[in-house]
Amino acid sequence: MSNAEFCTSKTPGLVASDKRRAAEFPKAGNSALPAPRQSLRQGNPAVATVFASALVLVVTSSLWAQNRQSNRSAGPPDLPVLLHSAEEALNRKDFATAATALKSVVERQPDLVPAWFNLGYAYSGLHQNDEAVKAYQKALELKPDLFEARLNLGILLVELNKSEAALEQLAKAVALQPKHSRAHLYYGRALSLVDQAAEAEKQFQQTLALDPKLAVADFDLGQLKLKQERFDEALAAFKKAAELDAALPQAELGMALASEGLN
Known part of the structure; x- marks a missing residue:
């Protein structure tokens, strides 16, 4: 499971965990090298997806107590226990146990936004x-400005090859947090997948402006330029990615392909 940067939630009543977590997507280091020229030029998402940003918003017993007071109704007495069980399960990455507990929570308290978010994560x-996807969509029905849900939903839709739907979510994520580097990164990937190369390049450049050491952004930029046969620019991007992250083997392959294109 890959790590993602910690995002501090600005949402009232949502308690961000003190650990960094990410949804499980293919790591570049674990994926087979692509069939050389074709896969990199097509921007194979299984290769390009190195990080998957996800912030677990842990629902605490105190939050449940606040929610009960705001609704002026007493919920089942086992809800704090379920919430605690889900939190502990997520901390140890026991997603099955977390999902079971969170399904029980949303059945009893269907308007509890963090529970829907965490269920999507699980x-x-x-x-x-x-x-x-359904769980994140439910969280967004209840709280449309929940950035983390927009971002995760967009990432998932890219993984499911639903690029057009992903564009909508990721555009909204970028609008909600314009200084979030990985929001721009994933938005750029979605744009690249629907052949909006110029807009994708802008997003990758914005990613690097916000986080110059994010190697995967240079890698994605290299893929984009390789596909456009801008071999000198692709080579420079792949070289920078390799310098920043020696554990990114696809960057070496990209350098070889770009060099081949120049010859």
Whole structure:
């Protein structure tokens, strides 16, 4: 499971965990090298997806107590126990246990936004992406400005090859947090997948302006330029990616392909 940067939630009543977590997507280091020229030029998302940003918003017993007071109704007494169980399960990456507990929570308290968000995260960890999409969509129905849900939903939709739908979510994520580097990164990937190369390049450049040491952004930029046969620019981008992250073997392959194109 890949790590993602910690995002501090600005949402009232949502408690961000003190650990960094990410939905499980293919790591570049674990994926087979692509068939040389074709896969890199096509921007194979299984190769390009190195990080998957996800912030688990842990629902605490105190939050449940606040929610009960705001709704002026007493919920089932076992809800704090379920919430605690889900939190502990997510901390140890036991997604099955977390999903079971969170399903019980949302059945009893269907307007609890963090529970829907965490359920989507748990489903992602179980590779039940269709269910994860539904959970994130429910969280966004209840709270449309929840950045983390917009971002994760967009990432999932890219993974499911639903690039057009992903564009909508990722555009909104970027609008919500314009200084979030990986939001721009994933937005750029979605744009690249629908052949909006100029706009994708702008997003990758913005990613690097915000986080100059994010190697995967240079790698994605290299893929984009390789596909456009801008071999000298592709080579420079792949070289920078390799310098920043020696554990990114696809960057070496990209350098070889770009060099071949120059000859």
